[in-house]
Amino acid sequence: MSGSHKINEIVSLIAEFQRRNYTIQEQQGAIWQAMQEALKRWDRDTAQRLFEVSLRWNELHELVADWRDSLTEPGLNTYVIDAWFAQDLIRHLTPGKDEEITHVTGPRVGSVRVLSRLCQMKTETKTTVYARATAQSCADTEIEILEHGNLLHAMAHSHPGKGAAATQPSSIDMNYLGKIQRAGSEAIGIIVTRDGWLRFFSVVKPFRVFVMGVGAVQTEEYVFHITPTGQNSDKTNR
Numbered sequence: 497m498s499g500s501h502k503i504n505e506i507v508s509l510i511a512e513f514q515r516r517n518y519t520i521q522e523q524q525g526a527i528w529q530a531m532q533e534a535l536k537r538w539d540r541d542t543a544q545r546l547f548e549v550s551l552r553w554n555e556l557h558e559l560v561a562d563w564r565d566s567l568t569e570p571g572l573n574t575y576v577i578d579a580w581f582a583q584d585l586i587r588h589l590t591p592g593k594d595e596e597i598t599h600v601t602g603p604r605v606g607s608v609r610v611l612s613r614l615c616q617m618k619t620e621t622k623t624t625v626y627a628r629a630t631a632q633s634c635a636d637t638e639i640e641i642l643e644h645g646n647l648l649h650a651m652a653h654s655h656p657g658k659g660a661a662a663t664q665p666s667s668i669d670m671n672y673l674g675k676i677q678r679a680g681s682e683a684i685g686i687i688v689t690r691d692g693w694l695r696f697f698s699v700v701k702p703f704r705v706f707v708m709g710v711g712a713v714q715t716e717e718y719v720f721h722i723t724p725t726g727q728n729s730d731k732t733n734r
Contacts, residue, residue, distance in 0.1 A: 572704050573701070573704070574705070575609050575649065575704070588614055597629050598616065598652050599617060599637050599648055610649075615637045651686070652688065655688070660721070662689045662693065669685060670697075678700060692721055692723060707720050
């Protein structure tokens with residue numbers, strides 16, 4: 497891609513983000529007005545529901561602003577994942593008692609990375625507390641990601657145990673990811689548990705993360721609990 501073409505593309509994206517930003521602000525204003533009307537009627541249940549909706553729009557507003565700024569101002573990478581996709585990720589990594597591994601990729605614009613696609617990994621060693629992918633599988637996956645014009649965004653695996661504490665990275669996790677990041681990769685780590693906890697982590701590269709959509713509750717800066725929704729509930733909890 498030529499330099500002038502890339503500049504034109506960035507300008508177009510910024511203009512589109514600005515247009516969407518106005519739409520989001522209008523939606524936020526309408527929701528706040530409806531919430532105030534509900535409070536005047538002493539209808540606190542409706543006001544509470546509208547407040548929750550307003551929080552989601554506020555998250556989207558922040559994401560669009562970060563996304564727009566990242567096109568012209570290099571900074572922290574921002575990783576975005578949908579709560580529905582997070583459910584799929586947890587289910588994919590917890591089919592049985594053994595630890596599982598997967599790589600995650602997706603689109604990128606500026607400093608924003610969207611986690612949206614799972615890449616199957618073949619393991620040569622797998623127990624309840626450890627898993628290692630084959631060298632061939634790692635190479636094949638990286639080539640496939642690059643062939644589609646993407647980058648490796650995250651390396652995810654499961655841990656035994658329950659609760660947020662079970663998602664703490666081990667020394668093996670930290671050493672491996674640190675080696676990858678020091679070699680130039682921008683990938684972060686993800687650890688999940690069978691009861692719906694998910695942690696993002698990094699060793700040498702600071703980052704931000706947004707988990708969008710229904711069913712995600714943030715308990716720490718990089719820790720979330722993902723609650724299954726709809727028809728996926730039973731499947732996710734198995």
